[in-house]
Amino acid sequence: MCLLLLSSxxxxxxxxxxxxxxxxxxxxxxxGGYEYVARRPLAVVAIAESRGLxxxxxxxxxxxxxxSLDVCATQLASEGxxxxxxxxxxxxxxxxxxxxxxxxTLTPGPxxxxxxxxxxxxxxxxxxxxxxxxxxxxxxxxxxAAWGGSAIGVPTPSPTVPEPPR
Amino acid sequence: MISFDLTEEQNALIETARRxxxxxxxxxxxxxxxxxxxxxxxxxxxxxxxxxxxxxxxxYGGAGLSDLDSTFVTEELAYGCTGIQTSITANTLGLTPIxxxxxxxxxxxxxxxxxxxxxxxxxxxTEPGAGSDVAGMRTKATKQSDGSYVLSGQKAWITNANFxxxxxxxxxENAELRHKGIGSFLVHRDAKGVSxxxxxxxLGQRASDTxxxxxxxxxxxxxxxLAPPGHGFKLAMETFNQTRPxxxxxxxxxxxxxLDECVAYAKERKTFGQPISQHQLVQWxxxxxAIRIEATSLLVRKAAWNLDQGVRNPVxxxxxxxxxADSAMATAVDAVQVFGGNGYVKEYPVEKLMRDAKILQIYxxxxxxxxxxxxxxxxx
Numbered sequence: 001m002c003l004l005l006l007s008s009x010x011x012x013x014x015x016x017x018x019x020x021x022x023x024x025x026x027x028x029x030x031x032g033g034y035e036y037v038a039r040r041p042l043a044v045v046a047i048a049e050s051r052g053l054x055x056x057x058x059x060x061x062x063x064x065x066x067x068s069l070d071v072c073a074t075q076l077a078s079e080g081x082x083x084x085x086x087x088x089x090x091x092x093x094x095x096x097x098x099x100x101x102x103x104x105t106l107t108p109g110p111x112x113x114x115x116x117x118x119x120x121x122x123x124x125x126x127x128x129x130x131x132x133x134x135x136x137x138x139x140x141x142x143x144x145a146a147w148g149g150s151a152i153g154v155p156t157p158s159p160t161v162p163e164p165p166r
Numbered sequence: 167m168i169s170f171d172l173t174e175e176q177n178a179l180i181e182t183a184r185r186x187x188x189x190x191x192x193x194x195x196x197x198x199x200x201x202x203x204x205x206x207x208x209x210x211x212x213x214x215x216x217x218x219x220x221x222x223x224x225x226y227g228g229a230g231l232s233d234l235d236s237t238f239v240t241e242e243l244a245y246g247c248t249g250i251q252t253s254i255t256a257n258t259l260g261l262t263p264i265x266x267x268x269x270x271x272x273x274x275x276x277x278x279x280x281x282x283x284x285x286x287x288x289x290x291x292t293e294p295g296a297g298s299d300v301a302g303m304r305t306k307a308t309k310q311s312d313g314s315y316v317l318s319g320q321k322a323w324i325t326n327a328n329f330x331x332x333x334x335x336x337x338x339e340n341a342e343l344r345h346k347g348i349g350s351f352l353v354h355r356d357a358k359g360v361s362x363x364x365x366x367x368x369l370g371q372r373a374s375d376t377x378x379x380x381x382x383x384x385x386x387x388x389x390x391x392l393a394p395p396g397h398g399f400k401l402a403m404e405t406f407n408q409t410r411p412x413x414x415x416x417x418x419x420x421x422x423x424x425l426d427e428c429v430a431y432a433k434e435r436k437t438f439g440q441p442i443s444q445h446q447l448v449q450w451x452x453x454x455x456a457i458r459i460e461a462t463s464l465l466v467r468k469a470a471w472n473l474d475q476g477v478r479n480p481v482x483x484x485x486x487x488x489x490x491a492d493s494a495m496a497t498a499v500d501a502v503q504v505f506g507g508n509g510y511v512k513e514y515p516v517e518k519l520m521r522d523a524k525i526l527q528i529y530x531x532x533x534x535x536x537x538x539x540x541x542x543x544x545x546x
């Protein structure tokens with residue numbers, strides 16, 4: 001009976017979701033013209049510009065993006081699919097706190113595009129900012145990111161970087 | 167030459183959908199099934215990623231994905247839970263008639279609405295007395311002198327009825343005319359006379375909302391007439407042609423989940439001193455699953471490719487839907503069999519997959535109706 005119970009009571013095979021705890025970077029701060037830079041082993045995320053958003057919200061967003069970018073880059077690297085590259089997203093934040101009107105600049109090429117879409121653009125689109133009853137044009141963010149072995153350091157995206165929509 | 171290679175962008179899309187499914191759908195699927203509840207927070211995040219209205223044209227603020235790309239997204243979401251996937255992707259049913267037949271003003275208003283807010287829309291042809299026999303619908307559309315219509319009747323088994331901000335409703339000016347009397351109308355949820363029934367307590371896909379919609383002398387302004395009577399049936403059928411490949415894609419996702427669960431279980435579970443993966447009759451079932459998956463995949467991609475290329479061949483959509491749905495049911499039944507007694511309890515995921523699979527053979531045209539369509543196409 002005990003053996004039967006043991007054999008029939010195997011744990012259910014649920015997928016354990018990855019932790020969403022945000023690592024903070026106590027020593028991070030403004031650097032090289034950026035408002036805030038968050039560095040991880042395989043990723044760096046920098047706030048190029050923010051408008052109408054609290055500094056703590058912005059730095060929290062940068063740390064969250066850096067964490068997810070680093071996890072994603074690490075996974076891609078283990079699969080041999082990581083392509084060092086950089087990207088920049090500029091967006092407004094609407095009243096509900098959703099990024100809208102994304103303007104995206106990427107290092108050219110299919111490899112960087114694929115990496116960027118999965119590891120940077122999608123996590124950015126899922127960000128939740130605080131809701132605020134203000135003109136959406138008054139809240140915005142421009143974030144730059146770089147990943148891969150050569151990405152350590154302030155990212156240098158392609159020359160024509162769009163300003164946040166006015 | 168045929169190429170089965172995917173582009174980097176398609177691979178990135180699949181990977182994004184796969185990660186979303188792993189992180190957001192799979193962790194909540196079992197509980198949502200038990201509670202018969204749709205996770206609206208998951209829907210809103212899916213909308214942000216462009217998974218909700220994937221084929222909505224970029225011109226109206228949508229992701230503008232091809233039908234082929236849409237099947238990739240649907241398949242990945244369905245891997246997590248076809249119930250949650252159905253209610254995430256069902257907007258495509260409601261918006262396709264607008265894409266096909268809407269005026270520029272209707273497209274701008276309704277398609278723009280879908281892309282600017284995470285809302286649902288529902289598609290309503292089925293009635294309590296008219297399911298497979300779409301032309302037998304009895305919801306009445308009475309034309310007024312100013313070109314508006316008044317609708318009265320009831321629609322049944324409507325996906326997302328409890329959430330929809332608007333409905334694409336098919337009604338007839340005269341039931342005796344059958345398909346020649348049917349028109350299509352855009353009805354707002356808050357229109358006077360619209361009421362929605364309780365969420366149905368279903369066998370499977372329990373996380374997907376399904377309810378009755380009752381229309382009690384609902385006034386529809388002329389600007390919301392999508393297709394006048396006489397033109398609605400053709401619109402309904404063309405909509406099904408365009409959305410049936412996605413049902414096949416949902417079946418694909420479910421089958422892949424069955425296969426993955428069975429492979430993992432069969433390698434662990436031991437009988438007669440060895441893993442059951444070493445028993446030939448278990449191997450047979452797993453091999454059959456793999457064959458069905460590959461065959462369904464080819465049919466689904468061909469059907470979606472036809473749509474993207476403008477190749478008019480609705481029978482291929484029927485192949486994809488019929489074969490995919492029947493294969494999913496057979497695969498899910500085999501999955502329960504592989505798990506044995508463990509497959510019959512809720513602690514393991516396969517009983518849910520079997521319950522979820524059944525509706526694939528019923529909605530958007532039953533497997534029997536698909537065979538009638540196919541036979542008519544072959545025999546003339």
